[in-house]
Amino acid sequence: MRALGALLVTLGTFVLLAAVGIVLLTGWSIGLGWLLARLLPVLTIFEASLLIMLATIAVAYLGSRVMAMPVPGAELAEELEDLDISPIPAERFYEGEAGKTGEAVLRYRLANSIYLDLEDEPDVSRMMRRDQLEELAIRLTDIAVGMLKRRGKQSGRIGLTVSALAKEMEKKGQKPYDADIMQVAVDSINEQLFFDLDLIEIVREKRWNESMPEWFLS
Numbered sequence: 001m002r003a004l005g006a007l008l009v010t011l012g013t014f015v016l017l018a019a020v021g022i023v024l025l026t027g028w029s030i031g032l033g034w035l036l037a038r039l040l041p042v043l044t045i046f047e048a049s050l051l052i053m054l055a056t057i058a059v060a061y062l063g064s065r066v067m068a069m070p071v072p073g074a075e076l077a078e079e080l081e082d083l084d085i086s087p088i089p090a091e092r093f094y095e096g097e098a099g100k101t102g103e104a105v106l107r108y109r110l111a112n113s114i115y116l117d118l119e120d121e122p123d124v125s126r127m128m129r130r131d132q133l134e135e136l137a138i139r140l141t142d143i144a145v146g147m148l149k150r151r152g153k154q155s156g157r158i159g160l161t162v163s164a165l166a167k168e169m170e171k172k173g174q175k176p177y178d179a180d181i182m183q184v185a186v187d188s189i190n191e192q193l194f195f196d197l198d199l200i201e202i203v204r205e206k207r208w209n210e211s212m213p214e215w216f217l218s
Contacts, residue, residue: 029053087115088134102207103145106199110189111141117188124181140177140185143168148203158203159190 033049040048088111094104115137119125125133144160147168151158162183166176176182192199201207 025053025056028056086112087119088112088137092138098211100212102202102210102212103149105212106148106202107138107141107145109196109199110144110192111137113188113192114140114185117184118181121180121184124184136177136181137185140165140181141189143172144185144189149206149208151203153204153206158193158200160186162186 029049029052030045032052033047034045036048036052037043037045043051086108088108090108093108093111094100115133118133118137128136143165147160147164148158162179165182165186169176177185193203194200
């Protein structure tokens with residue numbers, strides 16, 4: 001009986017909220033429909049109100065979808081915060097606040113992002129142990145950061161390509177990794193450098209050797 005009572009209360013609340021929503025939507029549509037019909041005499045009040053109602057529903061739907069879209073940069077930050085120990089700990093990149101430079105935190109973020117994305121690739125993760133995957137992510141990060149440090153100060157999107165990364169490895173006398181690994185790394189790096197404003201600032205303003213304040217990056 002209690003379960004039935006709770007179900008009825010929930011159902012009643014839903015019906016009440018739905019009724020209020022319909023009333024508000026109808027009132028909004030008729031009000032703006034009347035104004036639209038005055039501005040466009042070819043439309044009747046009914047037609048204008050229906051048009052406003054459909055437009056309102058469409059905008060509300062699109063707004064809800066946009067709000068629900070994840071932000072990759074924020075996702076990585078949340079993933080790192082949720083872990084007691086990051087996949088690749090910060091100690092691999094800096095020790096204490098004094099060593100927390102722009103370059104160090106950039107390497108930390110990019111390496112962890114690459115690691116997590118490579119770990120999600122079954123063809124890669126099943127062939128490597130955790131420590132091998134960790135070293136691979138750090139090596140790819142170091143090559144990418146070296147390329148980014150040579151960039152001049154410029155506006156526009158910051159990003160790398162697979163071909164540029166491969167050429168950089170060849171210049172260093174290294175054999176490029178498999179195409180799928182390179183693609184995952186480049187996509188991961190570009191994703192972070194597009195969405196994470198902190199990392200963008202480090203690269204664009206060349207804050208490589210600056211000590212990052214506590215609030216700048218976790």
